Amino acid sequence: MGDIAGKFDKAYEGKGVxxxxxxxxxxxxxxxxxxxxxxxxxxxxxxxxDLGTNKFFLWAQAISKLAD
Incomplete structure (x- = not known):
């Protein structure tokens, strides 16, 4: 995943997963x-x-990976 902290606003630096x-x-x-x-x-x-487990986003991600 690389730098997870870099994907969040500064207020969330140092927070656990x-x-x-x-x-x-x-x-x-x-x-x-x-x-x-x-x-x-x-x-x-x-x-x-919620975003990471939303069925519509997961379906779209799966289709995109299969298409590649």
Whole structure:
């Protein structure tokens, strides 16, 4: 995964993997509060864990890998 800490806002530096997984999705660099609101409305995603385990995102990732 490389530098996981570098994928999160500075407020999450030094946090463990469990804390990062349960962090709000807008803790990820590049995801705004507005983006997080839309993810919640569309897919009920509120945490990084929700995003990483969402069936639609997993299906899209699997299809993309198979296509490669």
């Amino acid at each position: 469990e804390e990062l997984a349960d962090a709000p999705v807008d803790a990820l660099k590049g995801v705004s509060e507005g983006d997080a609101k839309l993810l919640k409305e569309a897919f009920n995603i509120t945490t990084v864990r």
